[in-house]
Amino acid sequence: MTESIRLRLDVSYDGAEFSGWAVQPGRRTVAGVLVEALGRLVGAETPLGLTVAGRTDAGVHATGQVCHIDLPAEAWTELEASLLRRLAALMPPDARVRVITPVPDSFDARFSATFRRYEYRVSDTKWGPEPLRRHDTLGWVRPLDLDLLNASAAGLVGEHDYAAFCKRKEHATTIRAINRLDWRRDPDGVCVATVQADAFCQAMVRSLVGAMLTVGDGRREPDWPAKLLTLRERSSEVTVAPANGLTLVEVGYPAEAEYAARADATRRLRA
Template sequence: MTLFRSLDDRHPLTGRLAMGVEYDGSAYCGWQRLKHAPSVQGALEGALAKVANQFITVHASGRTDSGVHATRQIIHFDAPVPRSQKAWVFGVNANLPRDVAVRWVASVPEGFHSRFKALARRYRYVILNQPSRPVLERANATWCRDPLDVEAMHRAAQALVGEHDFSSFRAAGCQSKTPWRHLHFIEVHRHGPLVVIDVQGNAFLHHMIRNIVGALVTVGRGERGDDYLATLMALKDRRQADVTAPACGLHFVDSLYDAAWGLPREPLGPNLLAFLGEWTGERPLPDCPMVAFRRGRPLAEGVSGEE
């Protein structure tokens, strides 16, 4: 599959548009627009306003925390003026800071919603596991100088797969109405000095992945056994759980949608892991209520498909 797509500069796009956005979250308070601090949403809406000559509100597939990166954040907006595909992409990028970029734009039906039509979200947490501190990777990987037992980390993580109460991995300030989430898979692999924690679920609680990673590193150091994550989850108490891993190692790499929406497929990021060769949407999704609901299939009586 090619990485290079020609951008049309003849046919104006109007109506509802989706965009793929990549950003280095180091300098931002997170995705969501705030009055008192720089945000990725604020930077993107400012750039769109210059192309459209009026303010545009964008909606994202998921909010990322302060310092967290993204390689496939999906957003949508209703275009108030016609602009070509090339004008939307090049024009917005020309007005964005260097740490945010639009990768593509596509017309979508009016019923598309980047958040409420998402079937799953996927993150990768990258740890540079070596004795010396990182230099080139310092902004997009977390450094761990102690040798990690990746096999033990992977075994411990499997207790989290499925639908569970993740209260022990939920930040104190989390605003979600429920601590229940469905984890589709979580895998821990080593690639030379890189340890990658790859996790996908229907949605995630505030700091949930970073709290899971903090506990997995404790297992990897040999300080706790394979049952540590299961024990923490059973406690349902964040105060008795482990540390929160740094934000710099976390990357939002995919938001999955039904193929009928026709969104572009891309290699999963970050580019530091391009050698893995996996593209978005390759893995089958579980046949769970939320996926069925958002694909428009009927549910069993009494079953809810909302997050």
Template sequence: MVRWVAGVEYHGSRYSGWQIQARRPSVQGAVEAALSSVANQPVATICAGRTDSGVHALGQVVHFDSAAARDPYGWLLGSNSRLPPDIALRWVQPVAGDFSARFSARFSATSRRYRYVIHNDRARSALLAERATWIAHALDADAMHEAAQALVGEHDFSAFRAAECQAKTATRRLESLHVWRSRQFVVIDVRANAFLHHMVRNITGSLLEVGSQRRPAAWIAELLAGRDRSLSGMTAAAQGLYFVGPDYPAEFGLPPPSEPWFPA
């Protein structure tokens, strides 16, 4: 058996999320079907981070084991020829047998990064449908960035945790959170050691309250300290969220996480 690792890019709008679900299309189901066809035997994958319905990925990472005699290009070309147009493997390579795409103290990934893209314009865009969240009223990106800095560091993020989250603890280490404007886009880019269920979308929903001038910048710090999800902003829509990808120790020799090509 050889352990392989692959980078997966997908547009998540047609899928119920990464994880296989009964009677609903999933990204994992499509990827495993393609890999299994190339291997001519069942292939199961482990991913770096499960994404929700409608969420996209630039650099999802998966690992799988197979005894099939295939080279990296064979896996790549064969799988992509069997995948739908909105899912693609970007690279495949062999990796040490102790590698795991998952994040935890026992596994290989060291951090994860997400980007949330807001199309902030008076008129909606047909071409950006399902690729960015449209907000017509003006947003103050500078105020959003200022407010967001209260979240950087290790904290209890209960105020931004979904009710159905099954994590044993709400403590996470948020390494960076940047908000900026690029012409008609407002971009939120966040990196952490791990994320709670809906954490990025819940943080975004609260930052939108600040950007819309309905709340002061100091409100975000108050929410964090209060640890009460019911007082926070809405859960932002899924279509603006992109899983940029995980980081791994250099010893595994993996390609660096994909840089988002929009907005700069």
């Protein structure tokens, strides 16, 4: 068996022109351009075992995405000093590998993670988002009340079944533990939601944001989103917020000695 080195890659991308993270035949994806660039350096036939912390949907951005690959040790010896620079030359300008770090084999970008943190940006000005931020900021035509947004967010924190806010997958749980959900208004006037949890199911963050925005603009009562947590299927009343406002900003990991234990715990289904 060929000896390999596990590498952690910290990745950023503008999701506007990508059909999400995962490789899809005939579609431009983040994983697709990354694998293509790596293949040009180590051979397209070289298995890399690319594993990502969280598969982002089409149009969603990342400043703190994490993935790992297993690179043949011989290739790493040859490329260690230049791999970051070479990837920068080979990858498109809307996707960047920012850091490459050798890690133990016990590190798993997906299962070793302790949390994922997203931010969702919304401009409620009459003229819409600033042109230079149009890719990562949603324009909202109604004024938003920050106090109402935070009141609606408070009822969604904790461990709950978020089935009302998720696209259900067969044999997959919709129970998640949100440990942070709040809104702020930045100096530029943009409202920013921060949501952090151990993991998210598909479309969950955008569904939560969509529900809270109807509270923030006065169309719903602050306790309405939390009341939906009693449902065991997706709610037709919740509108999924557009992808362009959402960015994955950080993935957290435990100390190196705890990588394997965390991965084992994550793989167990929640009760």
